[in-house]
Every structure is written in structure tokens, then in C-alpha cells.
Amino acid sequence: MSAQLETSNLRTQHFRKTLGRADIVLMSISAIIAIDTIALIAGAGAEAFTWTLVIGITFLFPYALVIAELGSAFHEEGGPFVWVRLAFGKLTAAVATMFYWITNPLWMGGSLVFISAATWDAYISPLPPGSVGDYVFKIAFIWLAIATAVIGLQYGKHILAAGAIVKVGLLAIFVITVVLYGLRYGINGFAAGDFSPTTAGFLAVTPVILFAVVGFEAPNGAAEEMRNPQRDVPRAIAASGTISMLCYLVPIFALLAVVPADRIEGAGGFLEALREVFKVYGGASEPIMMVAGLLFVFIAFTQASAWMIASDRVQAAAGGDGAFFRYFGKFSERLGTPVRMNLLSGIVATVFCLAATVLLEGSAATIFTIVLIVAISTLLLSYLVIFPTIIVLRRKYADVERPFRVPGGKAGLWVSFALIYAWVLLGSWVAVFPGTLEPLFGLEYDFIDVWGVDQLVFETFTIGTLVVIALLAVVGYFWQRSRDRATDLDVIDELDVLEGTAS
Numbered sequence: 001m002s003a004q005l006e007t008s009n010l011r012t013q014h015f016r017k018t019l020g021r022a023d024i025v026l027m028s029i030s031a032i033i034a035i036d037t038i039a040l041i042a043g044a045g046a047e048a049f050t051w052t053l054v055i056g057i058t059f060l061f062p063y064a065l066v067i068a069e070l071g072s073a074f075h076e077e078g079g080p081f082v083w084v085r086l087a088f089g090k091l092t093a094a095v096a097t098m099f100y101w102i103t104n105p106l107w108m109g110g111s112l113v114f115i116s117a118a119t120w121d122a123y124i125s126p127l128p129p130g131s132v133g134d135y136v137f138k139i140a141f142i143w144l145a146i147a148t149a150v151i152g153l154q155y156g157k158h159i160l161a162a163g164a165i166v167k168v169g170l171l172a173i174f175v176i177t178v179v180l181y182g183l184r185y186g187i188n189g190f191a192a193g194d195f196s197p198t199t200a201g202f203l204a205v206t207p208v209i210l211f212a213v214v215g216f217e218a219p220n221g222a223a224e225e226m227r228n229p230q231r232d233v234p235r236a237i238a239a240s241g242t243i244s245m246l247c248y249l250v251p252i253f254a255l256l257a258v259v260p261a262d263r264i265e266g267a268g269g270f271l272e273a274l275r276e277v278f279k280v281y282g283g284a285s286e287p288i289m290m291v292a293g294l295l296f297v298f299i300a301f302t303q304a305s306a307w308m309i310a311s312d313r314v315q316a317a318a319g320g321d322g323a324f325f326r327y328f329g330k331f332s333e334r335l336g337t338p339v340r341m342n343l344l345s346g347i348v349a350t351v352f353c354l355a356a357t358v359l360l361e362g363s364a365a366t367i368f369t370i371v372l373i374v375a376i377s378t379l380l381l382s383y384l385v386i387f388p389t390i391i392v393l394r395r396k397y398a399d400v401e402r403p404f405r406v407p408g409g410k411a412g413l414w415v416s417f418a419l420i421y422a423w424v425l426l427g428s429w430v431a432v433f434p435g436t437l438e439p440l441f442g443l444e445y446d447f448i449d450v451w452g453v454d455q456l457v458f459e460t461f462t463i464g465t466l467v468v469i470a471l472l473a474v475v476g477y478f479w480q481r482s483r484d485r486a487t488d489l490d491v492i493d494e495l496d497v498l499e500g501t502a503s
Contacts, residue, residue, distance in 0.1 A: 014333075015077060015222075015224040015225045015331075015336060016152075016153070016154065016225060016336050017225060017226070017227045018152075018153040018154045018157065018222075018225045018226075018227075018336075019153060019157065019219065019222060019225050019226045019227060019232075020226075020227050020232065021228075021231075021232040021235060021236050022161075023153075023157050023161070024219045024226065024232055024233065024236035024240075025236045025239045025240045025243075026157075026160060026161040026164040026165070027157065027160050027161075027164075027218070027219045027306055027309075027310075028215060028216060028218065028219055028236060028237065028240035028244075029164040029167065029168065029240050029243055029244060029247075030160045030161075030163050030164045030167070030302050030303055030305075030306035031215035031218040031219075031303065031306040031307055031310065032212075032213060032214070032215040032216070032218075032240060032241075032244045033164075033167055033168075033171075033212075033243075033244050033247050033248070033303075034211070034212045034303065035167055035170075035171070035270065035296070035299050035300070035303070036111060036112065036115050036270075036300060036303075037208055037211065037212040038212075038248065038251050038252060038255065038270050039255060039269030039270040039272075039273070040208050040269075041205055041208055041209055041212065041248070041252060042252045042255045042256055042269065043269060044201050044204055044205045045201065045256070046195045046256055047195055047196060047197050047198060047201045048201065048205050048209075048252060048256075049195060049249065049252050049253050049256065050195045050196070050197050051197060051201060051202060051205055051206070051209060052205075052209055052248055052249055052252060053249060054197070055206070055209050055210065055213065055423065056213070056245045056248075056249070058419050058423070059210065059213065059419065059420055059423045060213050060241060060244075060245060061241070062406075062415070062416035062417075062419045062420050063213075063214070063216060063416075063420045064216055064237045064238065064241045065406045065407070065416050066387065066390045066406060066416055066417065066420060067216040067217045067220075067233075067237060068216075068233060068234040068237045068238075068404045068406075069234075069390065069402060069404050069405055069406050070083055070217070070220075070389065070390055070393070071216075071217060071219075071220040071223065071229065071233040071234075071237070072229060072230045072231075072233045072234050072402065072403045072404045073230075073393075073397075073400050073401065073402040073403070073404075074086065074393065074397075074400070075220070075223040075224070075226070075229035075230065075233070076223055076224060076317075077221075077222065077223055077224040077225070077313060077317055078221060078223070078313060078314050078316070078317020078318070078320075078321075079217055079218075079219075079220030079221045079222075079223055079310075079313075079314055079317075080096070080097065080100055080217050080220070080221070080314055080382070080386050081093055081096075081097045081314050081315070081317040081318050081321070081323070082317065083386060083389040083393065084096045084097065084385055084386060084389055085321065085323070086389070086393060086396070086397065087388070087389040087392035087393050087396065088385070088389070088392070090321065090322065090323045090477070091323070091474075091477055092385060093318065093321075093323050094318055094323035094324060094473045094474070094476065094477040095385075095470055095473040095474065095477075096382050096385035096386060097314055097315055097317075097318045097323065097324070097382070097473070098315070098318075098324070098469055098470070098472060098473035098476075099378045099379070099381050099382040099469060099470075099473075100311060100314060100315075100378075100379065100382035100386070101311045101312070101314055101315035101345075102348065102378055102469050103307075103311070103378040103379040103382070104304075104307040104308060104311045104345065105308075105345045105346075105348040105349035105352065106348070106349070106352055106374060106378065106465075107304075107307070108142060108145060108304040108307070108308070108345075108349045109142060109348065109349030109350060109351070109352035109353035109356070110352055110353065110356050110374070112141075112300045112301075112303065112304050113138045113141050113142060113304075113349075113353055114138075114353075114356070115300060116137075116141055116296075116297045116300045116301070117129070117134055117137050117138055117141075119271060119293050119296050119297055119300075120137060120293070120297060121134075122271070122293070123271065123275075123289055123290055123292070123293030123296075124290055124293045124294060124297075129357075130357065134357075135354075135357070138353050138357070139350060139353070141297075141301060141304075142304075142346055142349045142350055142353060143346055143350075144301065145301055145304040145305045145308055146308060146342050146343070146345060146346035146349075148160075148302075148305035148308070148309070149305060149308040149309045149312055149337060149342045149345075150335060150337055150339055150342045150343075151335065151337070152335045152336050152337050153222060153225055153309065153336070153337075154336075156305065156309060159302060159305060160302055160305060160306050160309070162298075162302065163298060163299055163301070163302020163303065163305070163306070164302070166295050166298060166299055166302075167247075167299045167302075167303075168243065168247060170292065170295050170296070170299065171247050171250070171251050174251060174254060174255075174270075174273070174274060174277065175250055175251060175254045177274075177277040177278065177280060177281075178254040178257055178258055178277050180277075180280045181258060181276070181277040181279070181280050182257065182258075184280055185279075185280075187257040187258060199438075199441045199443060200438065200441075200443050203430055203437055203438060203443075206423075206426060206427050206430055207380065207427040207428075207430050207431040210380060210423060210424065210427040211379060211380070211427075212248065213244065213245075213248070214379065214383070215307075216237050216240070216241065217386070218306065218307065218310035218311070219233075219236070219310060220233070220310075221309070221310035221311060221312075221313035221314045221317075222309065222310065222313050225336070230401075230403040231403065233404075234403065234404040251270075254273075255269070255270065255273045258273055258276050258277055270296075271292070271293065271296060274289065274292050275289055278292070308342065308345055311345075312337075312338050312341040312342050312345055313338055313341075315328065315338075315341055316328060316329050316330075316331065316338030316340075316341040317329070319338075319341065319480075322480050322481065322484055323476075323477055323480070324473070324476040324477065324480065325476050325479065325480055326480055326483075326484075327340060328340045328341045328344060329341075374461070374462055374465050377428065377431045377432050377462060377465075377466060378465075378466065378469060380424050380427045380428040380431055381428050381432075381466070383420075383424045384421075384424060384425065384428060387417065387420055387421050387424065388417070388421070390406070390413065390416075390417055391413070391414075391417055394413065432462060432463070432466070433459075434447075434450070434451070434458075435447050435450070435455065
């Protein structure tokens with residue numbers, strides 16, 4: 001059996017069984033591997049490789065186990081919303097889901113569209129920031145990603161699959177070319193001490209690495225569109241997790257082998273490394289670099305599409321259950337997608353993109369980093385509520401069949417939960433309040449030097465955004481609850497009238 005939400009309008013809607021195991025694997029890879037963050041992580045130096053490995057073992061692995069159990073046992077449309085709703089109730093689910101969903105239009109309308117426009121300008125065709133062409137490119141990027149979410153998984157899954165294959169392929173080409181480059185020109189040497197972890201490096205890269213490796217639960221947003229979630233979810237998570245970890249560790253190591261850490265700036269550092277190693281192809285290097293730039297933009301586009309497909313369904317589930325405006329909980333009968341929710345995501349992403357372009361001052365790197373940290377904050381904060389559901393649902397719904405269980409009994413469950421929760425708690429704090437833990441360890445932290453703005457401006461932008469998001473969730477919840485109560489009263493009044501007439 002599986003616990004269901006009897007009050008949800010989604011239960012009355014028919015979902016097409018579209019996703020097989022390979023589709024889930026490729027969708028997970030599209031969501032998890034954030035190619036735009038590889039250079040951002042590598043910028044911390046060789047120890048970034050060490051911290052990525054540590055987080056892979058102590059966070060990614062237990063996180064995969066937890067989601068494999070949740071996703072195979074509670075496989076209703078909306079995934080994370082359903083888990084939180086069953087564990088903690090509708091209001092808590094409304095807030096957690098809002099933070100989970102809004103990460104993605106903010107990320108797409110900020111980080112992804114900015115780095116894609118910069119890539120187009122640098123490697124494909126001139127696209128000056130703030131020009132008409134720049135605005136057209138960014139808006140087209142956003143709405144094409146939304147269109148991919150709207151057309152339905154039976155078509156959209158092929159676009160995501162192409163993006164996942166191209167992503168892994170581009171990373172593989174980079175690594176192979178680094179080997180060729182090293183044979184011809186030599187590579188940066190690493191001393192054993194370069195990989196030694198430090199507290200400063202740990203605090204600097206933890207939120208970015210965590211943001212880069214999350215996403216196992218994303219396909220469960222479309223759980224009722226899977227052919228066999230009980231069987232396929234655990235196996236798909238195992239495959240996508242292994243591939244994703246390799247696609248971070250190997251390219252980070254290779255990137256540091258050809259570009260000194262102090263020359264890696266933001267997401268563009270990966271493309272600069274490509275340009276450097278492509279020298280081995282002689283006169284063909286520039287055309288190849290143009291193709292690589294196009295592939296990078298396509299990868300960013302499919303990554304945005306994957307998260308729009310998943311997170312819009314999660315938020316639509318909230319709407320269908322009355323934890324958000326029910327208007328947005330409707331799925332198109334013809335397309336099988338939450339079109340209204342998709343359009344809302346497009347509007348939010350567009351507004352955020354225009355605001356980031358017009359209102360924020362500073363270099364592209366500064367804009368990228370600040371926008372990314374807001375996206376990291378909202379996503380990690382949602383996991384503070386999503387992860388504990390594994391403990392509560394084990395107790396509250398002990399009779400639900402679990403095709404996969406976190407191994408090790410209760411001890412294994414609590415160890416896995418404690419590890420992932422500690423990581424996400426730390427990552428959330430560092431993301432929202434950077435520079436506050438360093439003094440505890442006697443470390444200096446020059447806020448303006450790190451972020452390009454003073455701490456007051458940063459915290460005002462970040463915390464203000466988080467407060468607005470939380471208020472939007474609460475307002476949506478109470479507004480819909482009042483509407484539902486009014487509807488119930490109207491029904492009762494009509495019944496009373498009918499009974500009075502009959503008597």
C-alpha cells in the first residue's frame with residue numbers, strides 16, 4: 001500500500017506512465033550535475049577536490065539512500081510535497097515546497113541565464129551585456145525552458161536525455177583533452193599538502209558543493225508518471241549518483257591540472273580551461289571552442305528545463321492539495337503538465353532576470369555569485385524540512401510497503417539522517433550568513449573582497465528575499481484555506497435548503 005492525500009485534487013487526475021528507469025537516470029543527471037558550478041568549486045584549489053570527495057561519501061551516499069526509500073515507498077505526484085505533507089501537515093509543506101520550487105526560477109533567471117549569455121558573448125557571437133540582443137537572448141532562454149516543461153514528459157524527456165548525454169560527453173572530452181595537453185605542454189604539479197583540507201576552504205565551498213550534488217528527489221516530482229517507481233527509483237538513484245560523483249571529481253581534478261586556482265573565476269573558469277586545453281587541436285581549436293560554447297549553453301538550458309519539469313510539479317501538488325492557490329494545481333488534460341505553474345515559473349524567472357540585469361551593480365561574476373547564493377539558500381532551507389520526513393514517515397506509516405529501506409535498521413537510518421542533516425544545516429547557515437563562522441576559528445574574512453558588496457547589502461538582499469518567499473507561501477496557504485471553507489459552507493447551505501424543501 002501507499003499513503004495518499006485524499007484531499008488532493010491531483011488524485012482525480014490521470015497521469016501518463018512515461019518515465020522508465022533510463023529516463024529517470026537521465027533526468028537525474030540533467031538535474032544533479034551542475035556544470036556551471038564545477039569551476040566555482042575548483043576555485044578553492046586542490047582541497048576542493050578533497051571536500052567534494054568527503055561530501056560525496058558523507059552526504060551524497062546517505063542522501064541517495066534516504067531518497068531511494070522515500071521515493072520508492074511514497075510515490076505520489078509531487079514527491080517532496082507529499083512527504084512533508086504526510087509527515088508535518090499542510091502548512092509546513094506549503095512553506096517547504098515554496099522554498100524548494102522557487103529556487104529554480106531564481107536560479108534559471110539568474111545564474112543559468114547569465115552564464116549562458118556570457119558564454120554566447122565570449123565564444124559564439126558578440127552579445128554585449130545590457131544590449132537588446134542580451135535581453136532577447138535571456139528571455140528566449142527562459143521561455144524555451146518553460147516550453148520544454150509545458151510540452152509533456154513524453155517529448156520533454158528526450159530533450160533532457162540529450163542534455164544529460166551531451167553534459168557527460170563534454171566533461172569526458174575535457175578530461176581526455178587534458179591528458180593530451182599534459183603530454184604536450186605539461187600540467188600543474190600537486191604537492192600532497194595541496195589536497196589537505198582547511199577550515200577556511202571547508203566553509204567557503206560547502207554550500208556550493210551541496211547545491212551541486214542535490215537533486216535525487218527531482219524525478220519524484222513526476223512520480224505518478226513513472227512506469228514502476230517502486231523498482232526503478234532506487235536503481236536509478238544508484239546509477240545517477242555514481243555517474244554524477246565521477247562527473248564532479250574527475251573534471252575538478254583535471255581543471256586544476258591545467259588552470260591555477262587563482263585564475264579560475266566563477267562559472268566561466270570551466271570554459272577558459274576548455275580554451276586552454278583545446279590548443280592541442282591547433283587551427284581547429286577556435287571552431288571546436290565555438291561548438292563547446294554552444295554545447296555549454298544547451299547543457300545549461302536542459303538543466304533549467306529538468307528542474308522546471310520537476311519543481312513545478314511539486315508546487316502544483318501543493319496547489320492541488322490546497323497548500324497553495326488551487327488555480328496552480330491544475331494539470332492540462334491534453335499535455336499532462338501543470339501549465340499554469342509552468343507559466344508562473346516563467347514569469348518569476350523573467351522578473352528576476354530583468355531585476356538582476358537592471359538593479360544589481362558590479363561585475364558579471366558578482367551578480368552570478370550573489371544570485372547563486374540566494375538559490376542555494378532557498379534549496380538548502382527546504383531540505384531542513386524534507387530530510388526529517390524519513391524519520392517521521394518510518395514511524396507514522398510503518399505499514400506502507402518499502403521496496404527499499406536505508407540499510408542498517410534504525411541505527412543505519414539515524415546515522416544517514418544525522419549526516420545529511422548536519423551537512424545541510426551547516427550549508428544553510430554558511431549560505432545565508434557567510435563570514436559569521438570564520439571568527440570562531442580565528443580566521444580572517446574580508447566580506448567586500450569575497451562578495452564585492454558589503455555585508456549589509458548582501459544580507460538585505462538575501463534575507464529580504466527569503467522573508468518574501470516565506471510570506472508568499474503563508475499567504476497562499478491561508479487564502480486558499482479561507483476559500484475552501486467558504487466553498488464548504490456554501491455546500492452545507494445548499495444541502496440545508498434542499499432538505500428544507502424536501503420536508
